[in-house]
Amino acid sequence: MNIYSVKDKLKKLIWVGSIVFALALILLPLYLLIKYSISDASSINTGGAPIPLWPYHPTLKCYKYLFSDTQFYNVLSNSLIIALLTVIISMILGVPAAYVLGKYKLPGRHLLILGLISVRLFPDIASVIPIAEFFIKLRLHNTYTSIVLAHSLLALPYVIFIGMSAFESIPLDLEQQARVMGAKGFTIFFRVLFPLAMPGLAAAAIYTFLLSWDEFIFAYFLLGLGKITTLTLFLKQKLAYSPPQNLLATISVILSVPVIIFSLLLQKYMAAGITTGSVK
Amino acid sequence: MFLEWIKKQGKLFYEIWPLIPAAAYLIGFLIIIGIYLINLSLTFANAGIIYYPTLKTFYDVFSNPKFLHALISTTIFVVIGTPLELIAGLFLALILYKSFIFRNFIRSIFLIPLAIPALVTATLLFILFDFPGGHINHLLMGKYPLFPQLIQEALNWRASEFLALGISMIGKIWRDMPISMLILLAGLNSIDPELFDSAKTMGAGIRQRIIYIILPLIIPSISAVVLLRSIEMWKEFIFPFVLAGKYNLLSTLIESFYNDWGNSYAASVVALIMVFCIIITAYLFILLMEYFKKRILRS
Numbered sequence: 156m157n158i159y160s161v162k163d164k165l166k167k168l169i170w171v172g173s174i175v176f177a178l179a180l181i182l183l184p185l186y187l188l189i190k191y192s193i194s195d196a197s198s199i200n201t202g203g204a205p206i207p208l209w210p211y212h213p214t215l216k217c218y219k220y221l222f223s224d225t226q227f228y229n230v231l232s233n234s235l236i237i238a239l240l241t242v243i244i245s246m247i248l249g250v251p252a253a254y255v256l257g258k259y260k261l262p263g264r265h266l267l268i269l270g271l272i273s274v275r276l277f278p279d280i281a282s283v284i285p286i287a288e289f290f291i292k293l294r295l296h297n298t299y300t301s302i303v304l305a306h307s308l309l310a311l312p313y314v315i316f317i318g319m320s321a322f323e324s325i326p327l328d329l330e331q332q333a334r335v336m337g338a339k340g341f342t343i344f345f346r347v348l349f350p351l352a353m354p355g356l357a358a359a360a361i362y363t364f365l366l367s368w369d370e371f372i373f374a375y376f377l378l379g380l381g382k383i384t385t386l387t388l389f390l391k392q393k394l395a396y397s398p399p400q401n402l403l404a405t406i407s408v409i410l411s412v413p414v415i416i417f418s419l420l421l422q423k424y425m426a427a428g429i430t431t432g433s434v435k
Numbered sequence: 436m437f438l439e440w441i442k443k444q445g446k447l448f449y450e451i452w453p454l455i456p457a458a459a460y461l462i463g464f465l466i467i468i469g470i471y472l473i474n475l476s477l478t479f480a481n482a483g484i485i486y487y488p489t490l491k492t493f494y495d496v497f498s499n500p501k502f503l504h505a506l507i508s509t510t511i512f513v514v515i516g517t518p519l520e521l522i523a524g525l526f527l528a529l530i531l532y533k534s535f536i537f538r539n540f541i542r543s544i545f546l547i548p549l550a551i552p553a554l555v556t557a558t559l560l561f562i563l564f565d566f567p568g569g570h571i572n573h574l575l576m577g578k579y580p581l582f583p584q585l586i587q588e589a590l591n592w593r594a595s596e597f598l599a600l601g602i603s604m605i606g607k608i609w610r611d612m613p614i615s616m617l618i619l620l621a622g623l624n625s626i627d628p629e630l631f632d633s634a635k636t637m638g639a640g641i642r643q644r645i646i647y648i649i650l651p652l653i654i655p656s657i658s659a660v661v662l663l664r665s666i667e668m669w670k671e672f673i674f675p676f677v678l679a680g681k682y683n684l685l686s687t688l689i690e691s692f693y694n695d696w697g698n699s700y701a702a703s704v705v706a707l708i709m710v711f712c713i714i715i716t717a718y719l720f721i722l723l724m725e726y727f728k729k730r731i732l733r734s
Contacts, residue, residue: 173530174541181547184609187570188559199568205578206570248460251453259450271458274465278670278713280686281706285471286464288699308464311457369552371673376693387554394677400562407555418550419543 188411191404192217199400217405227389231409234386237299238367241306245314245363248307250356253318254344258330268319272312279309283376290377297381305373310363317362321355322348361417369414386410475703492700501691502705505683506712508600512675512684513668513716516604520664521657523608524615531616532623549613553606557677560606564678566591596682603674611667615660622656623649651728658724662717669713685709 190210191199198210221227255261256268274282286308290301325348333347349356371387378388390406479491496502527545531538548556563570567589577584592598626649634644672686683691685705693702 170530170533173526177527177530178541178544180609181544184556184559184563185547185551187563188555191562201568203568205573206568208579248457252457255451255454261447261451267454267458270465271461274461274468277468278686278706278709280670280672280689281472281709282468284689284693284699284702284706285468285475287693288471288475289467308461311461315457369554371552371554379694387552390554390558391677394558394561400565403558403562407558411551411555414552415547415550418546 188404188407191401192408194401194404196399196401217399217401218409220402221405221409230384230386230389233383234368237302237306237385238364240299240303241310241367242360242363244303244307245310246356246360249311249314249359250318253315253359254322254348254352256315257319257322258348268315271315274308275312279372283372286373287376297378297383299383301377302374302383302385305377306367306370309370309373310366313362313366314359317359318352318356321352321359324355325351358421361421365414365417365421369410472703472707475700476707478700480698480700492704496701496704496708499701501683501688505685505688505705506708508596508682509669509684509686509712512600512604512671513665516607516668517661517665519604520608520612520615520668521660523612524619524660527612527616528619528623531620545616546613548610551610553610553673554677556606556610557603557674560602560674560678561593564592564602566593593678593680596679599679599682600675600684603671603678606674606678607668607671611664615664618660618663619653619656622653626652654724654728658720658728661724662720665716665720666713669709669716685712 190208193213193215194210195212195214195216197212198207201207252271256264261267283305286305287296290296290298290305295301295304329347329351330343333343338346369387370385371391374385374388375391378385380392384392386406387410390403390410393403393406474487476492477488477490479486479489479495531542531545564572566572569592571592572586572589573579574582575585576587576589590598592602630648630652631644634648639647670686671684672690675682675684675687676690679687685708689702689705689709692698692705
């Protein structure tokens, strides 16, 4: 009996130790990123002394510096404009497609879905060359149009996939009841199905926004060092010139914060049971 | 008869027309990517003269030592990185498998690396593995309490191919381990707990339960992780691009050919070879997993 309890305690200790180790593995780098972003110069250039685990004199200097720089505002607004336009295009194209695929059992549906998502089976780094060359030919290189169209291409399969699940989860009875009560196609879609699919579609929109916001490969190849700079390109430019580490960390934090916040929201939307009890 | 057919087609069109713009957009771009990739790779430029169609660019790329080196490095990156990512994912999944208070909260924390942009993770590693004064160098030099001194002098992580690609791999594994975790967790959760109880009652130890119950039942999840993660390892661009610089993998070689040398033809050839490698890897892994599945089921 005693041996078993020691064994159990040991097992529990190993398990708790594993949790602590895993949490440290994930949270420590993030903590260090934030720590660097609020570090003063003396906490980074220590002259051989160990870099402190908490800055000697925490400061928001880098944040103030970035937010007083007009170029940084341009970069932020570029990222925002591109991400929002990508959301608009992806949703306009993706939601109707998701509705059709989610609601109708079309012949060859699986093949069609495979065809629609197959563009994502290509590695980004392999598909970016033909797309860049295509946009160069159309004289769209270094324009909002090229990057928004490219990001929409990346996001559209996800919108269709997530949207499809949202529409599939709406009971067919609801649509039939609305039809019996005299509602027509558009009314059914906008008044009945769309509101019910909203949480799933919101998740798709947020996902699209995030995908565009932190996308690097297409932005790098399509915009390069042109006049339109996104936040990821701005960070890469700074990396190339080896600027102070606290500045790099600050840009990284600004780039990550919306992604982390929205990702948490996304989890909430994904978990929402949207149709429970909607059919009497 | 004909009128009926027209009516049927009309009804089908009425149902599917909202799908057409998205399908045209995606399939249109897919065709553009395919045609451009093949056309560019069959083009060769020399002294301002364009040759098409020709396999000269393929010959050029294959005879370039940089390409062979990148191909070998990428293969090693995939072969080492994929199992490590599987192990990392399994470690996190086994922690969450047991039901406990705050399980959902800890699961959310485990998912955080996935929410961090890859470029940010790469930047973070760029800072932490700095030479000579990054946190990691100071840690390994024993400058912090409770950690033994492992090296005498600071390591220049990004100046050595082995170390640079090593930290790229660490970044990739750290960022993507939640995906492996989710897939494996789904596999683990599908195992009937009664199986464990029965095995336990019949005297099976932890090792036996892992080998004879868990492993055979999560083979599909392991296959999925190995397949998906190996594909991702072949495709990886951001970590080696930021952290390994001149030490090319196939992905960074594409960038180098395209941006540094202005050679979209050679870049397309490498891109095609990368796609080919991914298809071959996927096929081999499927065969290998089938073989292991049969062996485990037989035992």
